[in-house]
Amino acid sequence: MAEKKQPYNYAARKSALKKELEDGTFHRFYLVCGEEDYLRHQDGKWLADQLLGSGDPTMNRTLFTGKDFTADDVIGIAETMPFFADRRVVVLEETYLLEKAKADTDKLVDYMRSDAYPDSTKLVFVQKKVENRNGRLYRTLSSDAGSILECPVQSEETIRTWVLHQIRERGFSVENRAMALFLDCTGTDMLNVKNELEKLMSYCEGTGKITLADVKAVTTPKVTDRIYDMIEAITRCESQKALAIYADLLELNEAPARILWNLTRQYNELLCVQEMAGRGLPPRDIASALKLNPWVVSNRLLPVARQSGNERLRRSLELCARTDMRYKSGKISDRTAVETLIVTCAAKEGAS
Structure with a gap:
């Protein structure tokens, strides 16, 4: 019986690397x-930085981006x-x-696999999406000569733990309600969370608390993210929860017209997702097609799309x-x- 594959754990992989x-x-090649x-x-x-060590980055690190270069x-x-260093690092x-x-x-792959490739050179590929996982380059990067670190979107709980760690590291305490609202406002995009957290801690400097x-x-x-929460509440016919989210957005100076625009856009997305899933497309392909x-x-x-169904989603759009x-x-x-x-959208008679 084949051994069950364990789910990918970013923290464990980063720790091992x-x-x-x-x-x-050191491996010859890396993919992040x-x-x-x-x-x-x-x-x-x-x-x-780790691969370069104490070497001079101006002399021993080179960056290639986009398409304006050749193999x-x-x-x-x-x-x-x-140059006066143990390793040369090439970032692509x-x-x-x-x-x-x-x-x-x-x-390039032929060169990477050849005996002519120097052990002193480390190639670091940094790529959001790997379109060709069956290609020779990806297979080379995933071989014993290479090492891969995948950086998936993190769960809400992981984001919460990460934020709390940074807050406490800076000597702040934070109210539970403040933490909940902060995460509701920022969502799970870590760059956005990081920027907003820096702004918040600078604002609270000297107070010791948030x-x-x-x-x-x-x-x-x-x-x-709040609109997603609102639509989820509407789908479950929880009108009071949906109205409470609406009130939160208004309190944060979000205009009703803008909220309506976001509702319309996200109902459109839900309908597209539902129709594409109905045609048998997997989630990754749906995300790629809709740029989500x-x-x-x-x-x-x-x-939400599956719970709502096409008829209810079309009615909500209307x-x-x-x-x-x-x-x-x-x-x-x-x-x-x-x-x-x-x-109206949350009314039980509107549910499918």
Whole structure:
């Protein structure tokens, strides 16, 4: 019986890679990839720094990006001996090499696999999406000569733990309600969370604590995550919870018209997700087609789309359009119009 494959654990993989480097175990090639932009950029820089060691980065580190280079350019740098250092590091960030197979890519792979490749050169590929996982380059990177660190979107609980660690490290305490509102506002994009947290802690400097009022004063809410929460509540016919989220957004100075626009956009996304899932497309393909985060598609959109069904989603979209016309005609205020929309969409008779 085949051994069950364990789910990928980013923290464990990062810890193992860190120990390898500390022990002086170096691979020839590295790939840092994944949807979480903050981790990918941070880990790509960290890895290049670790590999470079005490070497002069101006003389021993080279960066290639995009498509404005060739395999020969990379090979020429890779063959150059490091300058008063143990290793030369070549970083290839968001390049064409891990896209569809090309002759130029094959030329680089042939060199990477050859005896001519110097042990003193380390190639670090940093790529959000790896389009061609069956290609020769990816297979080389995943061989014994290579090492891969994937940076997936992190769970809400992981983000919460990460934020609390940074808050306490800076000597702050935080109210539970303040923490909950902060995470609601920022969502799970770690770069956004990091930037908002730095702003919040700077605002609270000297006080030793972070309060609900502080979060309301300086944190910019990520409206899309709250709209997801609102639609989830509507889908479960929890009108009071949906109205409470609406009130939170209003309190954070989000305009009713903007909230309606986001509701309409996300109902459109839900309908597209539902129709594509009905055609048998897997979540990753749906995310790619709609240019959405795969985690959001799998964990937020698909469950709601399946629970709602096409008919209810189409009805909700029609109600959004009517609401837009009603408040623009002056028959009702925008605030009341959106409130009425939420109650109507959450009514049990509207559920499929």
